[in-house]
Amino acid sequence: MFLKKILTGVLSALIATSSVSVHAQNSSEAKQKKPNVIFILADNVGYGDLGSYGGGELRGAPTPRSDELAKSGLRLTQYLVEPACTPSRAALMTGQYSIRNGLSLVIIPGSPSTLSGKAYTMGQLFKDAGYSTALFGKWHLGSAPQSLPGAHGFDQFYGIPPDISWDSASLVPQAIQTHSFGDVPDKVLYDKGPWINQQKGNGPLERVKPYTMAVRAEIDNELTDKSIAFMKQQNAAGKPFFLYLPFSMGHYPNLPSKQFAGKSRIGQYGDKMMEGDYHLGQVMDALKEMNIEDNTILVFASDNGSTGQTVMHWDRQGLGAPDMGSNGPFRGDLGEATEGAVRTFCIIRWPGHTAPGSTSNAMFSIMDFMPTFANILGAKLPTDRAIDGVNQLDVLMGKSATGNRESLLSFIGPDLVAARWKQWRIYFKDMNRTGTGQQTVGGLWANSAPLYTPKFYNVEMDPHEDLQLTNYAWIGGPIFKVVEEYLASVKKFPNPPPSNVTNFSQPLSN
Known part of the structure; x- marks a missing residue:
């Protein structure tokens, strides 16, 4: 009877160990299995x-x-x-x-x-x-x-x-x-x-x-x-x-x-x-x-x-x-x-x-x-x-x-036109609709007008960007640092000629 108990205990332990081993192996395989990836882009x-x-x-x-x-x-x-x-x-x-x-x-x-x-x-x-x-x-x-x-x-x-x-x-x-x-x-x-x-x-x-x-x-x-x-x-x-x-x-x-x-x-x-x-x-x-x-x-x-x-x-x-x-x-x-x-x-x-x-x-x-x-x-x-x-x-x-x-920078053609730093949006070019009346268009046809002083908006407080903050120029400091880091990276890894479909004083091709 005593021997039977010992054998039963040993067998139970072996089965349990085997089960744990198989489970660990399956878990390991599950972790190592590469996930499929689907990217649906609207x-x-x-x-x-x-x-x-x-x-x-x-x-x-x-x-x-x-x-x-x-x-x-x-x-x-x-x-x-x-x-x-x-x-x-x-x-x-x-x-x-x-x-x-x-x-x-x-x-x-x-x-x-x-x-x-x-x-x-x-x-x-x-x-x-x-x-x-x-x-x-x-x-x-x-x-x-x-x-x-x-x-x-x-x-x-x-x-x-x-x-x-x-x-x-x-x-x-x-x-x-x-x-x-x-x-x-x-x-x-x-x-x-x-x-x-x-x-x-x-x-x-x-x-x-x-x-x-x-x-x-x-x-x-x-x-x-x-x-x-x-x-x-x-x-x-x-x-x-x-x-x-x-x-x-x-x-x-x-x-x-x-x-x-x-x-x-x-x-x-x-x-x-x-x-x-x-x-x-x-x-x-x-x-x-x-x-x-x-x-x-x-x-x-x-x-x-x-x-x-x-x-x-x-x-x-x-x-x-x-x-x-x-x-x-x-x-x-x-x-x-x-x-x-x-x-x-x-x-x-x-x-x-x-x-x-x-x-x-x-x-x-x-x-x-x-x-x-x-x-x-x-x-x-x-x-x-x-x-x-x-x-x-x-x-x-x-x-x-x-x-x-x-932070994030935004480019259009050859120009750095805007940036984000935390909740702040800054414009280096103005986003203006072009034309008047029935000829008014924006979006892809908007005019990126030059600015001498950047525009600042707090997009968390003002998501529609209705309030230009003229007394928040200090935000320029952190954003200019981001721009400087980008410019330094361009010196190390130069960009190719930028996209161009309107300036024919420059070569069209890259």
Whole structure:
């Protein structure tokens, strides 16, 4: 009997030890398993458009799935980007100010602006870490061979031409309407116009079909379907994946798909908000169906604040309804360096790491994702260039309320036009609308007028920047220090020639 007890005890101990060992091994494997990463980038969606940021139902366009995402993840309330599409996307992909890659203006077809082949991008970061990588949507960083997604780490690309934006679907109809090319048949114009492209690895860019207004309306259905198919394929193969889905939600002309046309109470912009929210939900549902949402970092953000009255002409029915979003309490439109243009929404979900329903007011730049992801992957970024992003993992994990950033610079073309330091916004150039009456435009067409003395605003006290603080010049000290540090970095790592499409006394090409 005594011997039996001893044997029973020994066997129990062995089983328990074995169980602990297996559990420890499984835990270790779980910790070492690389998280999938999905970055869904909306286009020109403002701070106040989503329900979780004060919009949604209140703006006549409910966004239940993004609201659900906010409840299950982290909502950033001081997420800052660059003034326009190309600059923001360059900053996201490289972790650098866009001017360091000569991309501080929106790329205009025919201009020489293009991403350098020497740039180190987020696609390459994940590729080097053993991930399958895909981009479905808008690249907007150039069409030169060295600039294409495949040259920067993406295994797959499908989307609009890599040097233009969603509104390029209207180029041929506008040319036909205005008889700009004489009696050239419509078929010839569409053949020579923008096409949907695809690229496999670093192979050639292939044309798929003309990018028409009808294709524009349904494009996000295609992009989402391809994204989900990619996710399922990689999951079945047991390989971690990085999916970059920069779809069209928010960018004029906001032509909704047949499924969502007329669904909102505010017109085509609201319809597209609801459609984009639905596509986000499709991705979330796919992750749940594959049982991988717990090991997936899902980011949903916008590249810029929304457009304003400058896109009134995109109304399809002649009713004068602007195709515009809401920048919440902040002043300005896409293309300016105002708070409303460079501050927008960002929601991050990483189960087990980001606290459900949490909010952070830490200053977080679009450039910060690159070093944050590098830290998560245990990867090192290149040291032969300036990296302006900072690691914000502690913000994601809820370990820091303030994060590792307290300042940010804003460039337009060759000029440093504005800066943020803590709650203070300072302008070195004035953001003014141009023209009078019906010719008044702002945003991308605003006039950055020279100033002899900077303007100061407290954007926490005065988010709409209505009160210029003339007796707060002391704020210049800390901000000038940030500028000096940037200038010192440029001496060490010189910038290429800046974007230029108006000053022909200088060479156009880089």
